[in-house]
Amino acid sequence: MKPNRAWANIDLDMLADNLRALRSLLPDKKILAVVKADAYGLGAIPISRQLEDGGIDYLGVGTSREALDLRNAGITSPVLVLGALVEPEIEMLIDQNVSVTIHSPGRIDELQDAASRVNRPLPVHLLVDTGMSRLGVSPEQAVHHACTISMQPHLRLEGIGTHLSSPSDAKEVVRQRKMFAQITGDLASRGIEPPLVHIDASVAALGDPDPHANMVRIGGALYGLASATPGTDLMHPILTLKSQIVYLRDHPPGQPIGYGGTFTTMRHCRLATLSIGYHDGFPSTMSNRGEVLVHGKRAPVVGLVTMDYTVIDVTDIEGTAVGDEVTLLGSDGSEQISIEEIARWCRIVPYEVTCLLGRRMLRHHQSALSKELELEGR
Template sequence: MNAERSRPERAWARIDLGRISSNLDHARRSLPNKKILAVVKADAYGHGATAISKQLEKDGIDYLGVGTSVEAIDLRNDGITAPILVLGALLPTELPEVIDRNITVTIHSPGRITELESLAKIKNQKIPVHLLVDTGMARLGVSTRNALDHAKRIEASPWLELEGLGTHIATPGDDQQVNLQRSLFRTITSDLEQCGIRPPLIHVDASHSAITANAGKSTMVRLGGWIYGIVAGLAGSSPVSPALSLFSQIVYLRDHPEGRPIGYGGTFVTRRQSRLATISIGYHDGLPTTLSNKGELLVRGQRVPVVGRVTMDYTTVDVTDVPGVSVGDLVTLLGTDGSEQIAAKEIASWCGLVPYEVTCLLGRRILRIPVTKDEFWPEIGEDESQIAEGERV
């Protein structure tokens, strides 16, 4: 079991930047000749967007993808200079600052073409854009019926540059639906080629479907879960590794007799003389309430069950069978302790979530601590205070 230095934080996440780099390298080897857009929206899936983006920039990432203008501008304010694409829809009032900060916009409707042309004229500059085609997601994007006309209009504009063309796979696990969407998109790209229009960045696939992207004409893939080591079952000679580990600590211990109701509503009743531990993390911190009475955590290298309801600030676990437990002991919620490991996929299966949600739910009280080598905390030294401050989001 790893020893942990005492700290005042209730709960914290260790972000292994080395694993981010390793996972990116794995993707590059698995997808040769494809540019990679790393999706860092939603605070890099809960990992801390600034630290992740800085590491990816060092690793020569081709593009960063965000969901909102605020996310993009925050990265620019934090010194990120890599190309950034806003994947989501923007309001007209957001466009001027986005363009001023050298952030690329995705077009989802013909009205956006008109708005961007007007803005480009005012600024007297040509604006690169991506056009999203809705081939089956039914959320954002221009229709397949009108996509060719919109692309031609952008290509013909002296004020806009069609840098990219993309679509979004709705059901990555359904091969039939994936193939249908790809077929619709291929028809559009083929029609554009016949018109002499070849956007340099063609992107269809995200992490789950990207491994088969080599069969198509895409030139870029959008990777989130692959980069963070959340996606399982990827092809390649080496697996990806989860970059985020989540920890808390025991703040209270108490022995209870058999038959004692525990927590709000008394949803758990002790079946024996039990030692229960209260840990300082709850649903406000991002721990799903659906873990109540069925999830497991790690204490001293052993799995311990969650008992009672997960509450706003605390969670209770049964440590009766764990010898030597004491207040201040490390609790691992995501990651490895000894020979045991809990992954986001396992938590997701208990809670009816997808693995991404487990890390995206992590709240503002969780201190993110980026590290670059295999350690819990940096060694004492001049950089310790800077790293220990982490990132609150």
């Protein structure tokens, strides 16, 4: 049997290839790699180190704690906190040279006071709400607030951005971009030109990037999690999920399977138990719906996915045995299970699939260098 119940293989060399592909597609844009939520569940620190080695322009995180974790791990690339701040950590962010986002006017004085106390400049980005209706200052007041920030002695207006609410809706994208361009144009007429202007994430950036912005925020496409996005044919998934068979049993027709007997065998069946459950990140919504790969063939999930285990039907797959490797996400022979397929089964977005990966899921971050060291016994 394999030494692990379930594991994720994360290909750092493929990540580096994806970054190079992204630069070839967007040669005139700075790239902010979104590594929030532990890099979508893939491991923010090893992912960020690989991106730093590749010369990433910026790293974007969701919280102040995530930014500090990167700095504590020795990551020196520019970091921007995209989300709301935790007040006690503001001075630590200033000390660690982390840029922050201002979502509301009340933060301006608060951040100025904090930067003044430690007598250090704080680079900030102003977020304008052009249609997301979640965070950000109103478009009508954006110019006023940008001017206010520019007058603060310890704040530096490093950037201004907005967030597209419907990046696949061309009409809505045009509306939001036009509104945002009016704001940046008004600021320029007043002599205020933030060095960084950003509006597009993966879908819009790779479909039809805003010509007025000089930075894009890329997450899913960089990790190969957005294959349906235009332009991502040059980028490939960096994640493969695996588990193994820990138990095999033959059942007669009419046998209820699992909690509540939600599946009943209709024939003589051979069922295999996998050492992965919803605590590991295999969604319970895969129950009686999803499929996995065994020996290059598809095997359906039967019964309810439980906290620790999942049962599959391997009746039509010859030679299955305890210890056999099972592919949950990725390729096995000519068959492949994509993250979009899992998302459809679970009725969630693809990014949620990776964000659900639990702490018990062992993550192997692989690269040519790590494989060489392993062969050398180091």
